[in-house]
Amino acid sequence: MIKFEEFKLDNGLKVIFHEDKTTPMAVVNIIYNVGARDENEERTGFAHLFEHLMFGGSKHIENFDSPLQLAGGECNAFTNNDITNYYDVLPAQNIETAFWLESDRMLELAFTPKSLEVQRNVVIEEFKQRYLNQPYGDVWLELRPLVYKSHPYKWATIGKNIEHIADATMENVKDFFFKYYSPQNATLVVGGNLNLDQVKSLSQKWFGDIPAREKYIRNITPEPVQQEAREKTIEREVPADAVYLVFRMADRMSDEFYVGDLVSDILGRGKSSRFYQKLVTEQRLFSQVSAYVSAGWEDGMIIVSGNLMEGVSIEKGLEGIWQELEQMCSHEIPERELVKVKNKFKTSKVFSEQPLLNRVMNIAMFDLMGKLDEINDELHKYDVVSSQDISQFAKKTFTKNNSSTLKVKAK
Amino acid sequence: MDRKIAPEYFQAEELKLITPEKIALNNWVDLYWIKDVKDDSIKLDIEWRAGSKYQDKPLVATFVNKMLMAGSEDLRAKDIAEEIDYYGGYVQTELDKDHGGVTLFGLAENMTSIFDVFEKAFNELSFPDNEFNKEVSIALDKFKVDSKKVKVLCRRKFNEALFGESSNYGKVATEEDFSKIHAADLRDFFKTYYQKAPVIFLTGNISDDFIERLRNWANRFNVRSNDSTVQEFVQEKGRVQVPYQDALQSAIRIGRLMFDKNHPDYFKFQLLNTVLGGYFGSRLMANIREDKGYTYGIGSGMSVLEDGGFFFVTTEVGTDVKENAMNEVYNEFDRLRNQPIPADELMRVKNYMLGEFLRQTDGPISMMETFKNIYYNKLKPTYYNDFIEAIHDASAAELQDLANKYLNKEEMLEVVAG
Incomplete structure (x- = not known):
């Protein structure tokens, strides 16, 4: 049985706390309501590329990883067709570091050209390593468009092809951020050896002043029923x-x-x-x-x-x-x-x-x-x-x- | 509130480790038990000195281990699997160069039934031909798939050149080896190595009746398992190229033989390794992934087996940049040799490692894994806290000395596939 308590900040950010007094650790997890299904068909692979850019520094913090490591923490993220999820795991007494880091990148990214240039290359290498350079690696690139004719599930999270990733521009990045990475479009889940009051005050302190921005309303036409083999x-x-x-x-x-x-x-x-x-x-x-x-x-x-x-x-x-x-x-x-x-x-x-x-x-x-x-x-x-x-x-x-x-x- | 200022943080304290209770089941079989588990999960590991280094022919240890639940002419593999599944059990066989074993997972209420099925299967195991032939053809198929991956080709060749192809650690199976093994080889190996006393690790809150059940089973083992003689290795140095047509990426491994976990340099070398390539913010990642964009990932590590340890750097990079990537790896070696690690970076890595210790010991199953490390490597019970102390104490000057001692290009083996 998983227990939890929930509350909402004024800017629309939902926060859920899951207490566990048996561990010395704590986790800060933010799930964003955006995945490959929300991409433009001419610019696929973007949600995932964007996940990489989220580690390239934010408005007030040059580097995401270093301060987290200094606090004994570790982080990672993943993107799929439906969602994008980020998490930080660190000793419970250092939990505030994760609030600081995650809130700053929800507030605004640094949008540095260097980060975009490097992460484009990194993702292209990821594309090659996972999908092209091993036997059967590309079957999902073939299967999805066979199964789905109109729904965005027809492309894989990594994208339709390498060119889409190579062509991503800074303008695309900014648009994507402001459209999807808002407090109203995310859920913050905090777990571990903490208490509710602590989580409430830290959430308010770090996330409370982030502008609500616009709420994203998804409008995807369902895939019609398949009629033929x-x-x-x-x-x-x-x-x-x-x-x-x-x-x-x-x-x-x-x-x-x-x-x-x-x-x-x-x-x-x-x-x-x-x-x-x-x-x-x-x-x-x-x-x-x-x-x-x-x-x-x-x-x-x-x-x-x-x-x-x-x-x-x-x-x-x-x-x-x-x-x-x-x-x-x-x-x-x-x-x-x-x-x-x-x-x-x-x-x-x-x-x-x-x-x-x-x-x-x-x-x-x-x-x-x-x-x-x-x-x-x-x-x-x-x-x-x-x-x-x-x-x-x-x-x-x-x-x-x-x-x-x-x-x-x-x- | 100034968002530019990081919140205060504290260094992780001492680790609180649980030492499993030791129960001597009979003269030779020991059980290590962590009972303090808050749910109904039970994990039971049974491990023998039956790793691949004991085999006379390649693949024999692999197939014995794979077929532990393969039954006999009378007791079909299908029925064994069916029974274990019915009780919601999972069986995982595990093999490395030194040890072979089996892990049973289940819920407390079903564990006795699951163990009953396991015991029966183990007693009656005869490596029937139909199962043997099936397993060989399945494994051969997987072997062929793997042989199309540059990463796998690179690892195989690295292993061979690191330990020497005539050593028990360095021998690598080939496609031809699959047709040279017979069920009789498996029966011999099983009789010799799996009928000696195993060691048992149990994680879960279960009744004493189950312990008695294990005790009864343990009585069947009346031969003690002894330490094997430690092998000597001769490592190749310099470049070894594995050909692969039309690869998009090249797999690279650079490394050398090292010492074991009892060596006085072990703790601090681990710290040095973390700086170099042991975490996401490492120098190799910062340079070769985050700055140059040559790769999706690069890392370094140290691996310690019963008879020897080794250090390695591993990555897959675009074929057109493989030489650049390798040069950058050596540049990073040189930087560690020529300049002391800056204080802020050293502090970051130390704190990261302390946090990592906490993560690695979180929960009873992880706790058992840390105990196994102490058990198999014959380490002092204070090992983890000694490790933490050594990390606290390590100075940039000491680490620079270690880099000069161990990270030298002339000593390295480099394998490139593709």
Whole structure:
């Protein structure tokens, strides 16, 4: 059970405090309501590039990292299609340093040309390292536009291509900052060995005088329902043929998400899963095959991917996968199998809530999803999923017309 | 309020470490237990002296470890996995050059059931052919994928040239090795190295019945596990190029053999290493990423194994700037050799490291990891507080001496892939 208390500053910044007296540490986490989905299609990769620039100095503080390190702290950040999240972890007695640093960069960035020039290069190297210079690294650059035709989920967080990053200008940076990085568009979560009064007064002191600026209202047209099977084949320098099969499903906020998540576990989680048993062990079609959900906030995907064994054709592999999917549509799953995946979820949840940082980030995510009051209901939501829910989900989701298939052939 | 002035901060105090309770289960099997855990999570590590350095043929230790839950002709791997999953358990096998082991994760209410399944699987393990063939083909596929990554090629070659290809640490598996191993090799290795007494680490609040359960199991081990003889290594120096066509980035490793954690220079060298490349604000990051933009990341570290330690710098950079990047690494060595570290930078790194100690010991599972470090490296119980004291005391002059002693180009091995 995760406990917390919340309050709001006059400028619209929401603050949530999560107390933990068992640790010597504290965390300051700020989640901004902006992700790659908010980008202009002609300038993708910007939310992520911007995350890098947030470490390049702010209005009154030349360098973000040094003062934090001096206070024994460490920080990092990540961007995805939906959000951008920043966190600082430091000894609890030095927590004010994090308030000082985070509030100054919410107030205003330094906008130095040098920082932009260097971070453009750093991100381009990141693009190469993660997406281009390793086998199967670029599959998501191909898959997203196959699955999404109009919604901004059609590009990856890193961006559509390197040129978009290379072309970013200082004017773009400033516009982006003032549009999205406002108190009204963020949630501050503080956790650790502190007390509420302390957090209230520090929040007021450092964040209280930041101008409210304008509230960003998101207006993205939902992706229409998919009506036809889609397919693409690419040839790459890879050691084995691979196949990716994506089905659209509901978003992270819906009840269907929990069903889809369990379905992906039944199919692909661990050595007792259906895919591993049938397709890897019995039929020896794949050397590895997995299933997972994307958990997108506006629209979801359930993804099946596998690397084929040498000598097995992609068609043969796909046939094996479809047989398992059809099996799930036509036969209700045994109760024991459902209990199994629920039990596994239970265990992983207990372990994942051990680190303070995970709990704090979870609170931030749930708040931005508008579901903070449901943060402790997750176990229950998985628990109520029935075998009928599973069959219904399978029948609705695993159809050809709802599928996008990417075949990666070894050159 | 002046936003230009940083709030006051304090140096992290002394670490409050929990020492696990030691329980001798039988003559040779020791259990180390941290019971003070606030939730129902249980983590059980069982570890043997069964690392890859003990194998006569490449990959044997790897496959034995991978197949600990592979069952027998009668007890199918599928059923083992099914049972453990049903109880919400997770099994992770772990292998490094010195040790091989298995970790069981679960909730307290299910842990006895999970352990029962593990015990049965361990007792009956016979490395059945179908499972063996499957695991080999899966691993070979992964090996081929990895062999397309410059980072992996670079690490393999570095390892080989650092320890010497004839040493047990330096031997690197090749694709051909996958066809040279047999299930019989695995059975022999298992019999020799996994039937000796393991050491057990338990983190979690569980009843004494479970401890008795472990005690019963421990009775099966009636051979003691002894220290192995320490190997000698001959390190190559200078450039080794690993060819790779059409790479977008080159992977670089620069490093040398070093000492172990009991060496008098160890603490202060760690401090020097942090300044150089051990944290986000390090000199290597500041120069090669933040100033030049050559890379997404660069770092340095020191790794200590049972028979020897080594220092290394690692990065991936655009192929067109690889020579520049390497020159900058050596420039940073020279700067540490020729000039004392400025007081403000030294203070920052010291404070960062003290904070890092707090982060690394936060929570019972992390606490157990710090204990394992003391246990395996045969360190004094006061190791962490000695470390903290050494960091407090370190002067710029001492660090400059260390840089001159250890960070010299002539001693370095450099491996470049791509």
